[in-house]
Amino acid sequence: MKKSTLSPDSAPTLPQNPLLASDSSNPALTRLLLRSTGELADATRPSLLANEHSPVHWSPSDWDGLESNREPLFDMSAVTAQFDHASFLRDGYAVLREVMTPKTVEVWTAALKYGQELNDRLLKSDWSEIDWEVLGRTPPTKSLTVEEISNALGGSQKAPQSDDEAGVKTLRQHSVFAEYFPAGHVPYLMNVLTHPQMLQLQRMSLGSDDIYFDHNQLLTRPPGYPGGAWHSHKIGAGADNCGVASLSEYQAQPNFNLTLCYPQGFEAEDDGGLKIIRGSHLFRDPGGCWADTDEDIQQEWLADRVHPVTSEPLQIEHLSIPPGTVVCCLSHAAHAVSPKALDRDTRWCSLFCYKKPSDVTGYAQPSHSIPPVWAMKAHRGELPSLLTELFRPSYDKELTGGRTVDSEP
């Protein structure tokens, strides 16, 4: 058995993308692949999360209903008036102000609040009622502390998961935590994931007819949120930490578009807003381009760097955006999040990340986090054909060129 499949207590754990793996000696994986998706779906929705509308339990008529009841997400004339592909590729991000319809703003905000409520419900509940065996591991012997739980309530990415001792990583992988793949919990967010206007935006941004879904999260920043450090995200495929790219070389990569959707917007200061550095993506330097504070990134990574195309000095921009705004961001672009003052309201955000294949090899990167039950449903032909295609990098070894996890070259 490979070391990477062992948890600290030596119980076998599931590979990140079970259908891309070929670790036939992992009994947890073998058992998973013999299960029905119904049984696995039930284990991902313990009774404490009672939610009769979870898309993970949808029947064919629910999927038909999704198509027949669709309403516009965006004012597409506002999107096309603001989006320019050449500027996006050069700057690494695009801000599409107030493109959501008024109804979208209202319903999307409610969807994010509901997703957060489900996430908090899991944090507050007794995890001994979870069927750990079906999720592919032995029941954890440790629990989160009262302090860890209270620190995680009402926000995102806060439950400790440097290891899986308390089971957080397992609950994340299977999207039992609604913050990871909330589209599997909240019907409106599944509508967004599959919406023709969202897919049109992805084709425009990525400059590719072939697009795939990568991952989806709630990014909720409550009052008192301390801020998020500077970072950028790897894409793998040998395209990280490998020097500056020309625009045409950049476009050919298997890029990821982090689509950050803020139905309520945010202010520039102390409001949990996004900060970003125009042109930083072209350096393709996730290994070097990180810092805790604005001052640190200014003095270290930014010092003496200029935009490779425009020769402008690189600088931090503190965005300030009205409700109904979407920010598209190439995943190599340096970004960070401002703190949220105690007297401000929670900042709501949906992240939908899509990607394109490499123009050079035709391969798409494996999924970051499509939950196993969704990969298995897609692979077994249990989903609408559109979703089956969007989820293909979670199960098609030919498309991923034999890679099994996102970080491999």
Ligand SMILES: O=C(O)CCC(=O)C(=O)O
């Ligand atoms: O919260 C945000 O606006 C962005 C968060 C982020 O950068 C991330 O989760 O990687």
Ligand SMILES: [Fe+2]
């Ligand atoms: Fe990020």
